[in-house]
Amino acid sequence: MTPELKGYLLVATLKTVAGFGVLFLMIAFVTWMERRVAAWIQNRIGPNRVGPFGLFQPLADGLKNFVKEELLPGQADRLLFILAPAFAFIPSLLLFAVIPWASPLPVAFDRSFWPFGRFVFDGSVTMIVADLPIGFLFVLAMSSLSVYGIVFAGWSSGNKYSLLGGLRSSAQMVSYEIAMGMSLIAVLLVAGNVRLTALVTAQQESAWFIFPLTVSFVLFAIAALAENNRLPFDLPEAEGELVGGYHTEYSSMRFAIFFLAEYGAMITMSALMATFFFGGWDIPFTSWDQGEPSVLKTLLTLGAFMAKTFFFIFAYIWIRWTLPRFRFDQLMSLGWKVLLPVSIVYIMLIATAVWAFTSLGMTFGRPYVFALFGVNVVLLAALMWGLDRNRVVWGQRLRREGRA
């Protein structure tokens, strides 16, 4: 191996380890944050005993889970029962691999490490584990894979409540997966690329995609809640009716891995929302962060990315402690009768608008994006009016009362 190849491999390894290490730390932090925010919303204090502000609570929880007994129900399908947590956990981790989390970091070294020999690297490292050219398709593929973990868990537990939870989750995830994919097609239409780093660049050149694609963001946010089984769409676990749903029979670390999977998926979904619609690691109102890479720029853009991600995580938690759970038929009708048609119509309208702007001779840039924003304001107002008049969500027509 040449020193350059070794240097490249070393950097790639360190980057991967750092990326997933940060993700694990974030998962731990988010479990703490969920409990604290939940407590604050209920006028309580929340975990504050272990470490400063209770920040080490996740470590204590993890330790507790490690020493607890692993129960394997007698009627369980052994193999699937043991594999299911991994099936749930791995896709949510893999998703994080394609998300760029900061501006490139300049790295240069030429050193020897015994007994591996000389390592040489000189250049800027993109702060992304895998800059896949199909990043976007990878996101859709992996986010739908996580349903297998839940379905396997429900099936293999040999328990009717778990099975119901698994069934619900498969129905729910399949329906919302479609709406989610459809809402992202609009992003493709505007950006013209599926690589996530290219999406970030496109947003830096014009404006954050929340402006030209507001409706798309609304659809994506709702579908993301459903994808992650978060309230108000947490029917697969539904403590009240299914006593925990798919993870009823799980205990100890296997149960904890389902939890990690849920929070990991929540973090990646928040990061994806930040990347698709809020400029990824872009710092607003300045183009300074796009210039020559430097360590300071990497740190600040990482901070911007984290701030955006944590805002969405907070929103997830906030929504969880505000809204009650949907009934299953409401969930299904929202997915199939509202989100899907709205997203299809939206794709057609955006495609038409893109075509019209291009034929008018506009090229991709600020004016183009803000012209699309104008279209979106109108569409969003129409959508909200529809939702607000209780006509779309319930499928009821005001015509019946002779009002429309």
Next chain:
Amino acid sequence: MAIRVTVVKRPEREISYLRATLKGMAITFRHLLQKKFTMQYPEQTSEPGWTLAPRWRGTHRMLTDEQGRAKCVACGLCPQICPANCIKLIPGEDEHGHRYPLIYEIDEFRCVFCGYCQEVCPEEAIHVGVHYENSEYERERFVYDLERLCAQTHPVSTLWDPSDPKGE
């Protein structure tokens, strides 16, 4: 058997889920910033305006007379009425014919804290207490004997009075 489906009539007009959702989010956010009501228990055991209810039923206490003897006359009513069967009473009698408990033990683990023993006691001897700190290092320590019951000093419960249901 046919399945009966009840169709609930829900409000259809003048209802906005969107506005209700936003309102709910505003309410929860306001609660996020409000004062917290948690009492930091082991460090802080009380705060102004905070008391246990006078009807609180906690671990037992046996009242004593002026000479420091238990008021109990070993009539046997409390083990009789106890639904959890947690009171052990062996009566004795002195040379004047006064009955007293030779052994009086309450297993606080079996006790369901219903307060019937206090209600049934003709001598107002056994009481449930307004008290909640009961930790011990051994299970055996939760069988309170007569000496221990007499040594308790916490206030006793007033129980619920049907003629004064709100305790006024």
